[in-house]
Amino acid sequence: MKASRRFLAALAAALTSLAVMGSPALAAPPSNDTYPGAEAIASFPFSTSENTTEATTDADDADLSTAGADVCGVPPAMDASVWFSFTPTQDNVVFADARASDYGAGVFVATGAPGSFTVLDCGPGGAVWDAVANETYYIVVIDDQTDGAGNGGQMELTLDVAPPAPALDVTVNTTGRFDSKTGAAIISGTILCGSDAEFAFLEAQVTQRVGRLLIRGFNGTEVTCDDTVRPWELEVIGDNGLFKGGKAISATLSAACGAVFCSEYFAENQIQLKGKKN
Template structure:
């Protein structure tokens, strides 16, 4: 009878185990750590992956000391050997959660260096044969991951920029100076491309300085006209001689191109 009581008690105890304790925990993905990095053979390549069971570790936090992302949750790893030296662009902005990307030249567990990081996108260029390790992660505290959509492609070509400044300028009735010329740029974002400069004219012992800035350049490779008005807070431009120093800069995802031009100006008075 004692044995029967024990068996009944054991069976009753088993029935009282909470259902939550029987739920299996999903295993982390194979590329949860650097050692399991998924190889990208040749871009362009788009990978979709569920990262809700991914984890984070000290490698992530050590790299983030140089990046400064709000969080490095649910990280997954990829590896790409850049045989051509054209670089790598990684875009995770189409994921259904806020993501961050870090690109490391070399293995981060054995001396690799962080070369690029950013929210939703990052890109890097280096010598042919460079091995890049890419970490995609959730950059939101409290969010492990979601449906990651990562597109790997070659880095965009370097931007170019050229500038000319015409020698003729016009002093307006309010004392400002109108200057003009042409520009051309390629492989750049118009919102990060501009022309800025300074015009200088002597009036006796006084040096009149005026400044100008125009942005939103169209970087399609065509030669386009530009014009700007230099305004001064210490005097009025007049007919005669003047000089200008102008710079065009055009910035792409990775870098900027710029050209500076110094010009002697012949100033006429506006009618």
């Protein structure tokens, strides 16, 4: 295709302008952009903030992703990686947390070296592992593009002993109620959930034999976690019939999850359904 004179003139003017202004300076990748430049973490608690928009990826990142396939499942996008190394002086369960980053930051934790990495954990936002004294671990923060974009951003990383599971205490009342009009069973109790929980729920299944049928129903609710004992109540509708007055079995499950660990509760209780719903 022949270029027009107007196009050639515009191109010449643009090249002249670039020659006058000079080439723009390219921003350098961060110093810990690659495995050989991994930033050593001396101790924890540790925190750092870093701009990773100029971070790159290389063959070592690809090797790490491949090594983590059994742990991570489908390998994430390996974009804008930065490397850290950590050699603890005592055994601990350690949490590398990058959730405060302003992009979709994922975290890998591995031992070994390129060609022989062993990935211990990886995940969006953070990773947790059983750290052994005097073993060197590599913590790699990437842009996993779960937010639909790259390349990096303002990365926020903290490293500390993993926080314990939130407190969770559940009781189930041995006496419940039933609604003779709807056939619903109403069961209740109390729950205390620690304020460090990030989410919590409570579910219950009620089972009752009515004649030849075994009536079952299920319901659940989210839980407010504020270190306060709170009453809970669930109205359970039978999937295959109506509940009646008399004995029934409740199977109650609850969980409260913090940044790393979850507390769980499960119990089967014989309850007595009485009266009508108020």
